[in-house]
Amino acid sequence: MPEKKELFCPQPGLNKDRHIYTVSQITQDIKLILENTFCEVWVEGEISNFRQYSSGHYYLSLKDKSALLQAVIFNRSAKEIKFKLEDGLKVICFGRVELYEPRGQYQLIIEKIEPKGIGSLQLALEQLKAKLEKEGLFAAEHKRPIPYLPGRIGVVTSLSGAAIKDILKVLDSRFRDIHITIYPVRVQGEEAKKEIAQAIEDFNRFNIDSAVNERIEVLIVGRGGGCIEDLWAFNEEIVARAIYNSRIPVISAVGHERDWTIADLVADVRAATPSVAAEMVIPKKEDLRDKVDGLFSDLKGAFLDMSSGLLDRIDDLARRLTLCAQHSMELNTRELASISKKLALLNPTALIQQHKLKIADLARQMGVRIGHFLKLRQAEFNGAIEKLESLSPLNILGRGYSITFKMPQGQVIKDVSLLKTGDTVKTRLHKGEILSKIMEVNKNGRDEI
Numbered sequence: 001m002p003e004k005k006e007l008f009c010p011q012p013g014l015n016k017d018r019h020i021y022t023v024s025q026i027t028q029d030i031k032l033i034l035e036n037t038f039c040e041v042w043v044e045g046e047i048s049n050f051r052q053y054s055s056g057h058y059y060l061s062l063k064d065k066s067a068l069l070q071a072v073i074f075n076r077s078a079k080e081i082k083f084k085l086e087d088g089l090k091v092i093c094f095g096r097v098e099l100y101e102p103r104g105q106y107q108l109i110i111e112k113i114e115p116k117g118i119g120s121l122q123l124a125l126e127q128l129k130a131k132l133e134k135e136g137l138f139a140a141e142h143k144r145p146i147p148y149l150p151g152r153i154g155v156v157t158s159l160s161g162a163a164i165k166d167i168l169k170v171l172d173s174r175f176r177d178i179h180i181t182i183y184p185v186r187v188q189g190e191e192a193k194k195e196i197a198q199a200i201e202d203f204n205r206f207n208i209d210s211a212v213n214e215r216i217e218v219l220i221v222g223r224g225g226g227c228i229e230d231l232w233a234f235n236e237e238i239v240a241r242a243i244y245n246s247r248i249p250v251i252s253a254v255g256h257e258r259d260w261t262i263a264d265l266v267a268d269v270r271a272a273t274p275s276v277a278a279e280m281v282i283p284k285k286e287d288l289r290d291k292v293d294g295l296f297s298d299l300k301g302a303f304l305d306m307s308s309g310l311l312d313r314i315d316d317l318a319r320r321l322t323l324c325a326q327h328s329m330e331l332n333t334r335e336l337a338s339i340s341k342k343l344a345l346l347n348p349t350a351l352i353q354q355h356k357l358k359i360a361d362l363a364r365q366m367g368v369r370i371g372h373f374l375k376l377r378q379a380e381f382n383g384a385i386e387k388l389e390s391l392s393p394l395n396i397l398g399r400g401y402s403i404t405f406k407m408p409q410g411q412v413i414k415d416v417s418l419l420k421t422g423d424t425v426k427t428r429l430h431k432g433e434i435l436s437k438i439m440e441v442n443k444n445g446r447d448e449i
Contacts, residue, residue: 023104024101027099027101027104028101030099031098031099031101034097034098034099034106035096035097035098035099037097038096038097039096039097040094040096041094041095041096041097041108042092042093042094043062043069043092043093043094043095043108044064044090044091044092044093044116045062045063045064045069045090045091045093046062046063046064046088046089046090046091047060047061047062047085047086047087047088047089047090047091048060048061048062048063048068048087048088049061049087050085050086050087052085055075056074056075056078056079057072057073057074057075057078058072058073058078058085059071059072060072060073060085062091062093062108069107069108070105070106070107070108071093071095071107071108071109071110072107072108072109072110073110073113074109077110077111077112080112081113082123082124082232083115083123083124083127084124084127085113089115090115090116091113091114091115091116092113092114092115092116093108093110093112093113094110094111094112094113095108095109095110095111095112096108096109096111097109122228124235125228125235125262128235128237128240128262129262129265131237132237132240132262132265132266133265137240137241137244137265137266138265138266142244143268143269144249144268145249145268146218146249146251146268146269146280146281147217147218147249149175149282149283150178150217150218150281151178151179151213151217152178152179152180152181152214152215152216152217153171153178153179153180153181153216153217153218153219153220153281154180154181154182154183154203154216154218154219154220154248155167155180155181155182155183155219155220155221156183156185156196156199156200156203156219156220156221156222157182157184157185157187157220157221157222157223157274158184158185158186158187158223159182159184161187161223161224162224162255162274163187163222163223163224163253163255163274164182164274166273166274166275166278167220167253167274167275167277167278168180169275169278170275170278170279170282171278171281171282174282174283174284175282178282181203181216183199183202183203185198185199186233187222187223187233187234188223188226188229188230188231188232188233189233192233193233193236193238193239194238196221196233196234196239196242197236197238197239197241197242198242199221200219200221200239200242200243200246200250201242201245203216203219203246203248204245204246204247204248207247207248216248217248217249218248218249218250218251218281219246219248219249219250219251220251220253220271220274220277220278220281221243221250221251221252221253221263221267222234222251222252222253222254222255222263222271222274222277223253223254223255223274224255224274225254225255225273226255231254231261234252234254234261234262234263234264235261235262235263236262237262239262239263240262240263240265240266243263243266243267244266249268249269250267250268250269251267251268251269251270251271251277251280251281252264252266252267252269252270252271252277253271253273253274253276253277255272255273255274400430402427402428402429402430403427403428404425404426404427404428405425405426405427405428406418406419406423406424406425407423407424407425407426407435408424410426413425416441416442416443417443419438419441420438420441421438421439421440421441422437422438423437423438424436424437424438425437425438
């Protein structure tokens with residue numbers, strides 16, 4: 001920081017030769033003094049009025065108890081900041097003071113910024129931890145178990161690092177028939193986070209498009225040890241979300257003992273080193289043998305315990321089986337008797353005999369009814385005959401009457417006006433007919449012929 005200097009300003013009126021400045025001149029002189037005096041400065045203060053624009057520039061104010069300093073961080077410097085800037089954060093900034101002539105305002109151009117009392121990477125790590133924990137990425141209920149003795153293992157790491165050698169050495173010493181797929185990536189540097197996240201996504205995409213027996217069952221994601229800067233790719237949000245969204249269980253195997261990365265917190269299981277991750281995936285043959293022996297011993301003991309009561313169990317089952325058989329026999333016998341009765345009722349011979357009797361009875365009833373009907377009709381017929389005979393013209397002729405017909409038409413003569421002299425008539429008597437010729441017609445008297 002430049003030393004504070006007292007400037008001598010002459011009293012008004014002592015110098016009678018006046019020099020008048022333009023606004024631009026005095027502004028330029030102040031700009032020159034400021035920028036030459038404060039070209040490289042470290043400034044400590046508290047952030048306020050923080051604003052971020054779409055251009056990538058940050059605008060803020062630095063303040064202490066008695067003063068306020070406007071500041072700006074241009075996008076090229078803002079990209080290098082690992083932690084989140086926010087109001088109230090105390091920081092130490094490096095940069096230069098510039099004067100903006102059109103407004104006559106000075107501001108601090110910040111080139112580097114770090115939180116006071118804690119490293120920028122550590123602050124960025126704590127901020128991201130808090131954010132992801134709030135979203136539930138570290139929740140225990142999201143953790144999935146690692147499959148026991150997986151047949152296909154995916155590894156995301158660098159081919160040139162010690163991690164892949166340690167993993168392959170452990171796996172080879174335990175089981176040589178395991179299928180291992182290595183996805184080589186950079187594990188430090190600016191591009192590492194993108195490659196690690198892409199590798200995890202590609203493994204999951206491969207599983208979707210593959211048959212069940214070809215899918216990767218577990219992923220080991222990690223690298224060897226190093227400083228926090230070297231391990232920073234595993235503290236990036238893009239890697240954390242790729243692990244969280246993975247449908248394949250993930251073991252984080254970043255080679256450091258004390259500190260945990262964000263990848264460790266999100267992964268389903270955290271291994272202290274890549275070698276430990278390989279040991280978690282594939283147990284030792286001795287451990288497997290012991291486990292098999294233990295299972296066999298447990299089965300043997302269970303069999304012995306079971307055999308001691310097996311005979312009693314068999315006797316009990318036999319007794320229950322006999323009772324069930326007897327009960328079933330009784331039920332079946334009753335059901336058979338019921339069915340036999342139903343079959344007897346439904347026997348076609350019996351049904352035919354029943355229908356024959358019914359038909360005979362119906363025929364008898366029909367004969368009686370028809371005979372009665374015929375007698376009634378015969379009586380009605382005889383009555384009609386008697387009526388007809390009483391009304392018959394023949395009976396009238398029998399009492400001495402006759403019927404005269406005009407010939408040749410055969411028209412019955414009811415009035416003499418129908419006849420004239422010379423007509424031929426036929427007279428029907430009770431017995432026989434007379435053919436006559438009209439000699440005279442008398443219309444007015446009965447006694448004239």
